[in-house]
Structure formats: C-alpha cells, structure tokens
Amino acid sequence: EPEVTQTPSHQVTQMGQEVILRCVPISNHLYFYWYRQILGQKVEFLVSFYNNEISEKSEIFDDQFSVERPDGSNFTLKIRSTKLEDSAMYFCASSETRGVEETQYFGPGTRLLVL
Amino acid sequence: AQKITQTQPGMFVQEKEAVTLDCTYDTSDPSYGLFWYKQPSSGEMIFLIYQGSYDQQNATEGRYSLNFQKARKSANLVISASQLGDSAMYFCAMRVMNTGNQFYFGTGTSLTVIP
Numbered sequence: 039e040p041e042v043t044q045t046p047s048h049q050v051t052q053m054g055q056e057v058i059l060r061c062v063p064i065s066n067h068l069y070f071y072w073y074r075q076i077l078g079q080k081v082e083f084l085v086s087f088y089n090n091e092i093s094e095k096s097e098i099f100d101d102q103f104s105v106e107r108p109d110g111s112n113f114t115l116k117i118r119s120t121k122l123e124d125s126a127m128y129f130c131a132s133s134e135t136r137g138v139e140e141t142q143y144f145g146p147g148t149r150l151l152v153l
Numbered sequence: 154a155q156k157i158t159q160t161q162p163g164m165f166v167q168e169k170e171a172v173t174l175d176c177t178y179d180t181s182d183p184s185y186g187l188f189w190y191k192q193p194s195s196g197e198m199i200f201l202i203y204q205g206s207y208d209q210q211n212a213t214e215g216r217y218s219l220n221f222q223k224a225r226k227s228a229n230l231v232i233s234a235s236q237l238g239d240s241a242m243y244f245c246a247m248r249v250m251n252t253g254n255q256f257y258f259g260t261g262t263s264l265t266v267i268p
Binding site for chain 1: 184185186188190195196197198199200203205206244246248249250253254255256257258259260261
C-alpha cells in the first residue's frame with residue numbers, strides 16, 4: 039500500500055541552525071501539507087502546496103519557514119534560524135484531490151529537537 | 154471560525170468492551186468533512202474513519218463507527234470490542250469546504266485499554 043515517507047525520523051539541531059525536513063508524498067497525490075505537533079498538544083496546520091506553489095498557510099508559517107518541491111517526488115520544509123520553540127513533531131501529508139471528503143495521508147513524522 | 158473540541162483528555166476501557174470518544178465541532182459552512190485519526194506511541198497518524206456533512210448514514214469501518222449527530226454538531230467515535238492495540242491518542246479533525254484545504258484538529262483523547 040502506498041504511503042507517505044519522511045526523513046529523518048529524528049533531528050537534533052542547535053538553536054540558530056537551519057534544518058530541512060524531507061517528505062515523499064504518495065506518488066499520484068497532488069496536494070501536499072505540513073503540520074506540526076508540539077509535545078502534548080494538538081496537531082496544527084502549517085502550509086499546503088499545490089501545483090508548485092503555496093495554496094494556503096497559517097499564521098505559524100512565517101518567513102522562517104519555506105517549502106519546496108525540488109523534484110518530482112520530494113517535498114521539503116526548511117526552517118531557518120531554528121528556535122527552541124520549533125521543537126515539535128513535523129508531519130507531512132498528501133491527498134489526491136481537494137474535496138472535503140478527501141483523506142489526507144500522513145507520514146510517520148520527523149521529531150525535531152532544538153537545543 | 155472553525156473549531157474542534159475533544160473534552161476527554163483520557164479514557165480507560167476494559168478489553169473487549171466498547172468505548173465512545175467525544176468530538177464536537179463548530180462551523181457555519183454547510184459542507185464539511187469529519188475525520189478521526191489514531192496516533193500510537195510511535196507517533197504516526199493513522200486515518201480511521203470519515204463522515205461527510207451530507208452523509209445520511211453514520212460511517213462505519215470495521216470496529217470503528219462514527220455517531221454523527223448533525224443538529225448537535227457532534228461526531229463521536231465508537232470503538233467496539235476494544236483491543237490492547239487500540240491504546241493510543243485519538244484525534245478528531247474537520248475540513249471545511251470554504252476555508253481551504255487544511256485540517257482543524259482537536260486536542261485529542263488518550264485511550265488506554267485495560268486487559
């Protein structure tokens with residue numbers, strides 16, 4: 039069964055460093071998303087991406103963040119100048135279409151720890 | 154504004170018993186979808202079940218069923234014949250047609266199945 043994959047599974051970085059989180063969405067999916075989950079809290083939407091551009095973003099997704107689809111399979115989230123409060127689980131998700139009924143399939147997450 | 158509320162931070166259930174996890178939602182949009190995800194201790198988000206706002210019947214998927222009460226704006230998840238492997242966090246989520254493609258998540262319910 040096709041699945042969303044994410045690398046790395048864990049990332050430890052120093053405050054102020056840049057990190058790139060990688061995702062491979064399900065191959066026939068067209069819509070891609072990043073969410074984050076701070077430990078013990080709910081999952082929060084960051085950004086959605088379609089047709090090589092951002093279609094929506096939340097207030098969390100400020101200039102510190104960027105997303106890119108560098109090739110036909112990868113979808114990346116870059117966090118510049120990381121802060122302690124960026125420590126969280128980051129989930130990538132993808133869906134085939136945009137309808138309300140369309141399930142978003144989540145990857146296993148990348149656990150980011152900023153020291 | 155869109156909002157999902159899960160009022161049970163933790164629940165316990167005896168193995169083989171049924172359990173209901175509560176979820177209420179708030180939206181003024183008539184077209185929306187409601188989803189339940191399971192998050193085991195390993196962290197991944199697993200899709201369980203979907204209910205559309207126009208669906209006349211309650212959704213069922215194996216041991217999972219969704220008790221959809223539209224007038225009360227509730228979408229409770231019922232797990233029948235609980236198994237030890239059901240112990241996890243459970244998140245209710247909503248997607249609304251006219252507010253884009255993102256999911257709005259509740260704060261989750263931690264379910265523990267007791268042998």
